[in-house]
Amino acid sequence: MKRMTANAVSIEIENDSKQNDFVVVEMEHLKKSFGNNHVLRDINLVINKGENLVILGQSGTGKSVLIKCLVGLVDPDEGKMIILGQNISELNEKELIEIRKKIGFLFQSGALYDSMTARENLEFPLRRQLGSIPKEEINSMVHEALQNVGLGGEIDMTPSELSGGMRKRLGLARTLILKPEIMLYDEPTTGLDPITSKEISNLILEVQRIYNTSSIIITHDIDCARRTANRIIVIKDGVCVAEGSYTDLESSTDAWVRSFFE
């Protein structure tokens, strides 16, 4: 396992002999500002194959900006991002699209297409990315994806007819239908009741178990972090200030870090 964090001041590498086989995302000295607002000051992190990395931090510390940089929705001002062995800043548009196909992004709001039914929401990325494939095959993939998130009966409903939890699950199904290698979850349990939050956390674990995906989970929900995280990173003022397992950070000597877990 390789670990890298925080201002590149402290870098620790374990199992170095296998690190290149396992690293799927690597960020070095990532910086991003919006005017005078320096959102990301110096982010260094590594995600290993099959690992769930949870990012904690107060609102406005640049967590969402960080994962948007990963898929090219936001261009970083400085720094290097290597995803699946490719330096993102050196890719042209076509190559970037190819990389994006390997990354799933569950948006905070679900980002479902309002004018489409659940079926059409799932068919859209399939048709765009897989081209002309037989209708029967698309139908079977859509049914399977919806069944996996427990929405088999809601196939012809529009997003406005679904509850918040169902919309999150539909968003997850739409993301997973392309079987991404890396999953990015932007506050997957925000606005949901504890039972539905638990269901979503379990789904995240299921995704990790079944597809062996590497995930970045941005959340304020400590229960979700406890259930899903293999490793946690805490961001403060655009810099990673702490890293470790849930139990490590829960008993941190730093009162500010510990306050997240109280």
Added chain:
Amino acid sequence: MEKLILHQSQNKKHEEEIIPESFSETISNSIIKKFFLEVSSLTIFTLRFFKEVFKPPYEFNELMKQFFLIGYKSLPLVAITGFIIGLVLTIQSRPTLVKFGAESLLPAMVAVSIIREIGPAVTALIFAGKVGSGIGAELASMNVTEQIDAMQVSGTNPFKFLIVTRVLSATLMLPVLVVFADTIGLLGSFVGVNLKGNVSFYLFFSQVFQSLEFKDLFPAFIKTFFFGFAIGLIGSYKGYNSNKGTEGVGKAANSAVVFASLMVFIIDVIAVQITSLFQN
């Protein structure tokens, strides 16, 4: 294992020389700056449209869908408006023409008015209100709810899929709607003429076609493409670049209509000047 990293914050204080400026100067500078920023941003948006429109892959299915939504769905509104314009124009013009003993010129006068100016301009304004605001609100709402981001992440070029199809559709559908509105407008005029007279359908349209020349039809038809392009482009620009938040949706829809309507008048003035140059 936990690692805590001491982060030394680097707060740099920049001392800026403050030049005293009057309130009115500040306001005017801000407005001028905003105007030029908006113009440059719209220019870049327009150039991007021309770059993307010719580059494959082409979004034919979405284009057909937009033809249906923008063109076909606007037919009832355009038909009602066209009919009322024809009817009202005829009723209002009759007393003046009667006063000069020129009542027989009524079909010709109404036809020239509708075909050359009123039909294209009013249809374009109605189109700006319905389609321009619709595109602005739809794209702004997609922006707010991160649907455009989701599209980009799923490997789709949202500019090509959303903007190019809508602008093309508005450009090609408005001329069709104007021809339709003109026809319905003339039918409205026929009804108006017959409210206080007895003119046959054949006689009415014979007079209409005798009064129209190529120079009436061609420039009026060509300018509608520019009207449609401006409405589609401004609606898309306002929606695509809207502020995040629900307030941004309302602002995008509102400014799309206002700006598009203004552009219709500006294009109309330019078109009239160009036409008159060739006619002289």
